[in-house]
Amino acid sequence: MDEWEPIPISRLSHAAYCLRRAALLTNEQLWSESADTAKGRLEHKRVHTARVERRGEAILLYETDVSSIELGISGKCDCVEAHGDPLGCRAPGIDFPVRLYPVEYKHGKLREEEEYEIQLCAQAMCLEEMFHTNIPEGAIYYISSHRRLPVPLSRELRERVVETIRQVDEIRKTFRTPAAVFGPKCVRCSLRESCMPQLKSSSQDYCRRLAADAKAVIAE
Ligand code: SF4
Known part of the structure; x- marks a missing residue:
């Protein structure tokens, strides 16, 4: 750094x-x-x-x-x-x-x-x-x-x-990425598709891991 x-x-x-x-x-x-x-x-x-x-x-x-x-x-x-x-x-x-x-x-x-x-x-x-x-x-x-x-x-x-x-x-x-708290601000947020603020954080982690695994497979 x-x-x-x-x-x-x-x-x-x-x-x-x-x-x-x-x-x-x-x-x-x-x-x-x-x-x-x-x-x-x-x-x-x-x-x-x-x-x-x-x-x-x-x-x-x-x-x-x-x-x-x-x-x-x-x-x-x-x-x-x-x-x-x-x-x-x-x-x-x-x-x-x-x-x-x-x-x-x-x-x-x-x-x-x-x-x-x-x-x-x-x-x-x-x-x-x-x-x-x-x-x-x-x-x-x-x-x-x-x-x-x-x-x-x-x-x-x-x-x-x-x-x-x-x-x-x-x-x-x-x-550290704080957990999502869904609110009115999410409606205008350009990151909401990646953030998935309406999912529970455990589900978000699971989806992220799946996406990372998929990327790794594609890269192989
Ligand atoms: S959608 Fe945007 S505003 Fe809402 S929690 Fe996620 S990052 Fe924050």
Whole structure:
């Protein structure tokens, strides 16, 4: 294993949605595209081009790499707005002090989702470490509805980020996949066919063993 193998920030969002989902992605490298994830990926693609734009007084940095050694995470910010502020920090390529404001793009309509807020807050905490600054607020921008939801980066939300990192780290260290708990979130989950959340965990293990055996036979 690498000396420093950061947890992808997007994995925190999956973990906050469902810890089992994060474990299936981390330990079993499962991924399945649903209509929702495909739409999100296409909408994201449109904004996911690294570039710098000036909009009025603000400079917009798209697709900014972020990481935190202290937290052990890394990822990308969809957009970091840099607003001129004499009390702000220095950012690369900008020759005046700025206040940073991260914005995460999501498809669909405006809704409050804790997993998105955790992802945004983790990005902000990386920016704070990288640029020695404080970021009290960010926003989630809903592409389909063109609505922007401001998110205060509270102490409670930051503690949730740290706790989610701890949970994902434990999953990858122990290779433990939590049992499924069937609920409304499963209906929208692209992994439900692999996860089989309505089966008892003993049946899930049995099905997994059968699938692994079948793969081994095919490979012979
Ligand atoms: S189907 Fe349900 S339990 Fe399984 S990973 Fe998805 S959200 Fe979690």
